[in-house]
Amino acid sequence: MLVLLPPSEGKASSGRGAPLKPESLSLPGLGEAREAVLTELVDLCAADEDKARDVLGLSEGLRGEVAKNAALRTAGARPAGEIYTGVLYDALGLASLDSAAKRRAARSLLVFSGLWGAVRVTDRIPSYRCSMGVKLPGLGALAGHWRAPMAEVLPEAAGTGLVLDLRSAAYAAAWKPKGEVAGRTATVRVLHAPTRKVVSHFNKATKGRIVRSLLTDGAAPKDPAELVEALRDLGYEVEAQAPAGAGKSWALDVLVDRVH
Numbered sequence: 001m002l003v004l005l006p007p008s009e010g011k012a013s014s015g016r017g018a019p020l021k022p023e024s025l026s027l028p029g030l031g032e033a034r035e036a037v038l039t040e041l042v043d044l045c046a047a048d049e050d051k052a053r054d055v056l057g058l059s060e061g062l063r064g065e066v067a068k069n070a071a072l073r074t075a076g077a078r079p080a081g082e083i084y085t086g087v088l089y090d091a092l093g094l095a096s097l098d099s100a101a102k103r104r105a106a107r108s109l110l111v112f113s114g115l116w117g118a119v120r121v122t123d124r125i126p127s128y129r130c131s132m133g134v135k136l137p138g139l140g141a142l143a144g145h146w147r148a149p150m151a152e153v154l155p156e157a158a159g160t161g162l163v164l165d166l167r168s169a170a171y172a173a174a175w176k177p178k179g180e181v182a183g184r185t186a187t188v189r190v191l192h193a194p195t196r197k198v199v200s201h202f203n204k205a206t207k208g209r210i211v212r213s214l215l216t217d218g219a220a221p222k223d224p225a226e227l228v229e230a231l232r233d234l235g236y237e238v239e240a241q242a243p244a245g246a247g248k249s250w251a252l253d254v255l256v257d258r259v260h
Contacts (some may be wrong), residue, residue: 001162001220003211004118005111006171008086014068014126017076024124029153030117033146037115038072040138041130045069056134065129072126080111081121087201088166091208094121101215109211110157112171114142117150118157132170143173150175162186162221165249166207178247185249186224186240193237193255206256210236224250 022034045052045066052058052066068075081094094105106122114132119125135141154175163177163185177185188210190203213219213234221227228240231254241251 001108001164001214002158003109003164003214004167004171005088005109005207005211006166006168007111007113008084008089009131010085011083011127011129012078012085014076014083015078017078017124019074020072020077020124020126025116026120026123027118027153027157029156030146030149033149034116036139037130037136037142037145040136041069041115041128042072044136055136056129057131058129062129069128069130072128075126077124077126079121080119080123080125081105081109083125083127084111087204088208091205092212093208097212097215100218101212104215104218108215112167112174117146117174118154132174143170146174151178155181162223162227164188164227166211177249182247182249183243184223186227186252187249188252188254190254190256193257202256206254210254224252228252 022031022038025031025034044055049063049066052069053063056065056069058065094102097105106120109121110118111121112118112132113130114134115128115130116123116125130142132142132146139145154177158177158181161184163181165172165177165185165187176182188207189198190206191197192199192202210231213236214230217230217234219230219234221230224240228238231238231252237255239253239255243250
């Protein structure tokens with residue numbers, strides 16, 4: 001099973017670890033595209049703070065993020081699972097998983113990123129600020145920049161098993177499963193049951209709890225139909241819609257009354 005996650009907007013500090021080693025990151029086929037984004041982002045932030053803040057869509061209160069980006073090559077690096085914070089990652093609680101669940105997380109979780117493309121939670125990265133919605137002056141829109149290299153690399157990463165897609169729309173734009181990979185992909189929405197509306201906090205927290213439940217249970221669904229059964233066995237209320245045709249993904253709605 002491959003689980004596709006969005007990053008968090010807020011991130012933990014880099015700490016004092018050894019600096020980034022780009023060649024050590026997973027999915028080496030993304031290396032050239034990563035270097036292109038990293039180079040332009042560092043140069044932009046080092047050269048013109050005001051322009052960088054405008055390009056990155058940062059408020060005055062987030063001006064310090066520009067300096068952080070300028071120092072990405074020398075800043076300390078930590079596992080991505082420690083860098084990403086926020087509602088989804090709090091609910092996922094990687095640090096509190098037992099050793100078996102942590103091994104499953106290392107194998108199955110893939111976090112999408114405007115800067116890195118996609119990384120494993122064990123990949124060591126510095127804290128940064130660069131969303132997938134950013135349009136860099138040289139490279140242009142990052143979702144478009146990542147589309148071609150992702151199309152080359154992600155089908156292999158997906159292997160022959162289930163793909164559980166929990167990304168937000170901005171990050172889903174960087175790679176859309178196609179062909180037979182799409183047929184074994186399940187996208188998930190979390191709906192507030194009484195209103196049938198997507199509510200951000202319900203959505204993020206429940207997605208984090210879903211991943212944690214699957215990791216701690218050791219569930220290994222091989223396809224979307226088995227995933228639906230696994231989630232129901234874990235106590236989730238799930239409505240599933242099978243693909244309408246070839247090259248389409250399964251659509252799963254998880255219904256929640258409240259976050260607890």
